[in-house]
Amino acid sequence: MSIRIVLPTVVCALALTVAGCGAGVGERDTPEPATIAAAPRATPGPDPSCPDVTASLRPNGALPTPTALPAGSTMDTLRRRGFLIAGIDQSSFPFGFVDPQSNLLRGFDIDLLREVAKAIFGDAGPNRIQFRVVRNEDRAIAVARGDVDIVAETMTINCQRRQSVEFSSVYFTAGQRLLVQKDGVADRADYSGGLAALPRDMRVCSVPGSTSIGMLREQAPQAKVVESDTWAGCLVLLQQGQADAITTDDTILAGLQAQDHIFTVVVGRNLTLEPYGMAIAKDRTDFVRFVNAVLERLRQNGRWKELYKQYLGTSLSAEVPEPPAAEYRDSA
Amino acid sequence: MRRLVRVGGTTPGLMLTTGVALVLISLLAGLFAVLAVGQRADSAKAVATGSEPLGVKTQEIYRALADADATAAAGLLEGGVESADVRQRYQQAIETASSTLIQATAAGASGKVAEQLSVIGVQLPEYARLVERARAETRQGNTVGAAYLRSASKNVMRAKILPAATALHEMAEKRLTGDHRDATSTPWVPLILLLVSLVSFGGALWFFARRTHRRVNIGLAIAGLATLVSIGWLWVGTDSSRTDLDRSRSDGWGPVETLAQARFLTLQAHGDESLTLVMRGSDNGQYENDFKDVWGKLVGVPAGNGKPAVVGMLTRAERVTSSDPTTLAKVKAAQAAAADWDKAHTEVADLYRNGEFEQAVARVTKADGASRVAFDRIDEALRAAVAEDQKDFEDSVRSGRQALDHLDIGLGVLALLAAAATVDGVRREVGRYNRP
Numbered sequence: 001m002s003i004r005i006v007l008p009t010v011v012c013a014l015a016l017t018v019a020g021c022g023a024g025v026g027e028r029d030t031p032e033p034a035t036i037a038a039a040p041r042a043t044p045g046p047d048p049s050c051p052d053v054t055a056s057l058r059p060n061g062a063l064p065t066p067t068a069l070p071a072g073s074t075m076d077t078l079r080r081r082g083f084l085i086a087g088i089d090q091s092s093f094p095f096g097f098v099d100p101q102s103n104l105l106r107g108f109d110i111d112l113l114r115e116v117a118k119a120i121f122g123d124a125g126p127n128r129i130q131f132r133v134v135r136n137e138d139r140a141i142a143v144a145r146g147d148v149d150i151v152a153e154t155m156t157i158n159c160q161r162r163q164s165v166e167f168s169s170v171y172f173t174a175g176q177r178l179l180v181q182k183d184g185v186a187d188r189a190d191y192s193g194g195l196a197a198l199p200r201d202m203r204v205c206s207v208p209g210s211t212s213i214g215m216l217r218e219q220a221p222q223a224k225v226v227e228s229d230t231w232a233g234c235l236v237l238l239q240q241g242q243a244d245a246i247t248t249d250d251t252i253l254a255g256l257q258a259q260d261h262i263f264t265v266v267v268g269r270n271l272t273l274e275p276y277g278m279a280i281a282k283d284r285t286d287f288v289r290f291v292n293a294v295l296e297r298l299r300q301n302g303r304w305k306e307l308y309k310q311y312l313g314t315s316l317s318a319e320v321p322e323p324p325a326a327e328y329r330d331s332a
Numbered sequence: 333m334r335r336l337v338r339v340g341g342t343t344p345g346l347m348l349t350t351g352v353a354l355v356l357i358s359l360l361a362g363l364f365a366v367l368a369v370g371q372r373a374d375s376a377k378a379v380a381t382g383s384e385p386l387g388v389k390t391q392e393i394y395r396a397l398a399d400a401d402a403t404a405a406a407g408l409l410e411g412g413v414e415s416a417d418v419r420q421r422y423q424q425a426i427e428t429a430s431s432t433l434i435q436a437t438a439a440g441a442s443g444k445v446a447e448q449l450s451v452i453g454v455q456l457p458e459y460a461r462l463v464e465r466a467r468a469e470t471r472q473g474n475t476v477g478a479a480y481l482r483s484a485s486k487n488v489m490r491a492k493i494l495p496a497a498t499a500l501h502e503m504a505e506k507r508l509t510g511d512h513r514d515a516t517s518t519p520w521v522p523l524i525l526l527l528v529s530l531v532s533f534g535g536a537l538w539f540f541a542r543r544t545h546r547r548v549n550i551g552l553a554i555a556g557l558a559t560l561v562s563i564g565w566l567w568v569g570t571d572s573s574r575t576d577l578d579r580s581r582s583d584g585w586g587p588v589e590t591l592a593q594a595r596f597l598t599l600q601a602h603g604d605e606s607l608t609l610v611m612r613g614s615d616n617g618q619y620e621n622d623f624k625d626v627w628g629k630l631v632g633v634p635a636g637n638g639k640p641a642v643v644g645m646l647t648r649a650e651r652v653t654s655s656d657p658t659t660l661a662k663v664k665a666a667q668a669a670a671a672d673w674d675k676a677h678t679e680v681a682d683l684y685r686n687g688e689f690e691q692a693v694a695r696v697t698k699a700d701g702a703s704r705v706a707f708d709r710i711d712e713a714l715r716a717a718v719a720e721d722q723k724d725f726e727d728s729v730r731s732g733r734q735a736l737d738h739l740d741i742g743l744g745v746l747a748l749l750a751a752a753a754t755v756d757g758v759r760r761e762v763g764r765y766n767r768p
Contacts, residue, residue: 088687091614093475098612100411100473103690131687133613230614232479239476259474 050159054275055329056169057285059293066122074287075120078149083127084120086113087134087142087151087279091230093255094311095154105131108311109152112171112278112295115303116150119294140164143279150291151279154251166284167277168291169326171304174249175270176212178204179238179256182263186244191268195219195247205234205243212248215271231256238264249274254315266316275324292326299323343543344765350536351758354552355751357532358559361525362747365566368519369740372570375515376577376736380729383508384585386436388722390501391592393432393452397497398596400425401489402603404463406704408470408481409606410697418697426460436500445503451496459488478610485607505589512581515732516574519566526566529750530559540761551757555750562746569739576732584725587652587659588718594645594666595714597630602707605677609684609693620681627677631670646670649717659720666713673706 069075078084088109089096096107110131114124121128134142139155142148144164154174157167180186189199198204198220205226206213216225226243228234235256237243246256253266280288298304304323403422407414414422433456437449462484470477533556540549604623611619632644646667653659676695680703683692695701 090612090687090689091475097475098689100470100475100477103411103693105687105689133685133687135613135616229616230479230482230611232476232614233483235476236479236483256476259469259472259476 050162052327052329053159053162054157054167054170054277055327056167056277056292057288058328058330059289059296060286061293063119063290063293063297066120069120070286073290074149074284075290079120082121083130084113084117084150085130085132085148087139087148087153088113088131089136089153090133092154092252093232094258095251095255096152097255108172108307109154111307111311112298113150113152115298116278116291116294119290139279143281146281149280149284149287154249154276155279156274157277161279164282165279166282166288167279168288169295169328170275170277170324171295172251172276173324174251174274174276176215176248176272176274177250177253177266177270178268179235179246179253179264179266180244181238182265187265187267189267194268194271195223198223198245203242203244205237205246206248207231207234210248211272216247219271235259247271250316251276251312254312257315258313261315292328296326299326342765344762347540347543347758347762350539351754351762354529354532354536354555354754354758357525357529358555358747358750358754361522361529361559362562362744362750364525365519365522365562365743365747366740368522369566369570369736369743372515372517372519372573373733373736373740375511376573376729376733378511379508379515379577379580380726380733383504383511384725384729386439387501387504387508387585388588389432389436390497390504391588393429393436394494394497394501395592395595395599396425396429396432397452397456397489397493398599398603400429400459401485401494402599402606404466405481405485405603405606405610406697408466408477408610409693411470413471414467415697415699417699422463426456429456445500448496448500448503452493452500455488455492455496459484459493462488475612478612478614481610482607482615485603508585512577516577518574519570523563523566526559526563530556530563533559533750533754540757544761544764549757549761551753551755551760553757554753555757558746558750558753562743562750565739565742565746569735573732573735576728576735580725580728580732582652583656584721584728587649587656588721588725590645590649590652591659591663591714591718591721594630594649595711595718597626597645598707598710598714601626601630601673602711605680605696605703605707609680609689609696612689623677627674631667631674649714653717653721656721656724659717659724662713662717662720666710666717669706669709669713673703673710676702676706679703 064070066079069079088105090098090105092107092109094107095109096105098104099106113129117128118124132142132148134148134151134153136153139151139153140161141164143151151165155161155167156174157170161167178191180189191197195216196219200222201224203224203226204216204220205228206216207229208227213225213227216223226234226237228237231246231248231252234243234246234248238246239260246253250266250270257264257266278291280291295304298307305320308320308323400422403418403425407418407422410418429452433449433452437446437453462480466477466480466484468477469480533552537549537552537556540552541547601623604619604626608615608617608619608623628642628644630645632647633639633642635641646663649663650660650667653663680692680695683689683695695703697704699705
């Protein structure tokens, strides 16, 4: 029942970054956990130009073995070149980060890329992927221009980006939530009312320029916005008692929570839904289908849940959720 | 009264009046000369033992703080466990800053100086606390460690401590400039008074010679000669002292200032390079931009984009040390190292962009890393150049002070001699009239 009510607002929330849709978000029912995990389905939204924004291209049957890649395909070209060029971020713990101990790249996104590399080359040796650090605002252009073969960088699929790149199926659904200290007060308050119901003068930290801070200013004028230029900087403010809460995508909050796992907690329901996809050039549809096949396999063989457990643990929920189901825009 | 006027109108009376006036004027000129020389000697002493050492101290405080900031970043880059030399360098920098701070405070700072010292004194423990937290978090494997370091560097060190240290150094500079000006100004008042008394002695000699048909009054001639010697000695003494003191500026603290600025920029660039890697892109390229900015100030930027060319601090250092081959060689060594660093930094930036994080970090932190080696070379060359010019300063200021040695006593004795000779000369002349 809730699906019909929730989905239009979900698409609306997605479209917030593109065109403000304003009203309605705060009034909707709390989505059930299952709907959060599932990718928003094709429903006519406020942007009629791309109603099926999260629907990708269907895999061509089963995943071919590395030795049996179709001749002349993008994967074949990559295999012959010997490495994949991937756009990543090193500062999005736990999706893409440098392990402080080993100084090696790790993360949910990084491991997904390693899986793709393994499917092409048969192994995921250190030389199989050439990582390029791509700034958030350059992600779409880097793929479109061919600087990188693929981008896996907590990239939300939206209409504007879909105009310049093709996305894989949704591999993770994030949503804006709150992180508070476990002080016996902040963590026990009722956050079901969303941002609008936050206590007056609560000091909430967010990063200027993010969609989260926009939501915060719009929906919680009673709260005091504390700004920091990075999310980790927000955690510093929270730990130093200069902020009471942090609000942004739960994936980022999970990363912060993991660094102070005894004394902080992610609270509240999802205020937005951010479906993450890997970006690939529009003219490489064969590669999109191939990556989708890889993702399909990860969903089925339990590897996705393994990665979730490894990188997100119990930061967001006590149990590992089901992976988001893939949607395809062409019929089988 | 009438008798006095009558006596004054007579030749002996006029001679007596002239004599008294001459004694007064020569004693006054002597007094002013002694005072002026004493004042210059005091100012020169203040330059040598007060304002210049304070300038050096404030410079040292700034350097130590900037060093701590750069080294803390480099240490964090190595992960939770930094190498012994990096840890030691950070520790030493903080200790130097603290102890120099205490010395400066104990020296009896007042007013604005005390204000800035207390800003540093209050914020330094806060800075150290955040750096320790950054280390502890990093050691736990928490990436928030980088955010703590950034908070320490951006919100405390660069926002509060370094500006206070800059203000402190500017005050010391101002004091030094003032003391230097006082020590090297030409003593016009005593010089003019001495000239007036010399002319008076000349006039009196002429007057006495006319009235007595004698050619020369020996006493007045001796007094005039003593005054002439005073003028010459005062002029030569203060002039040679000025020459030496000016050299202490042109070859001493002037270049030291430029070299120290270059060293600060080097430290900041090193810190920026490390912080770029520590932040791993979450600073949106801010530290890389900062590095470029600092680098431009260090090596210069050619004119372009409607902006005038910027003369690099190293080029300025080369100019101000051009007359001093020993220091110049060190500046040249720093320039060569800067060229190598430029190359190494481009490599680091490329490695970072290609996700070869470990390689990039190795270039910056490992003892044989290209970037680290180049930084160490510049830092060492500039440190040696500063020490060299510091020595030049001390030598010049010492001979500048020596030129004023005994000058005040000499001028006093000469003034007394002139007065005594005048009294004697006049007494002898007047005595002749009293003889029946």
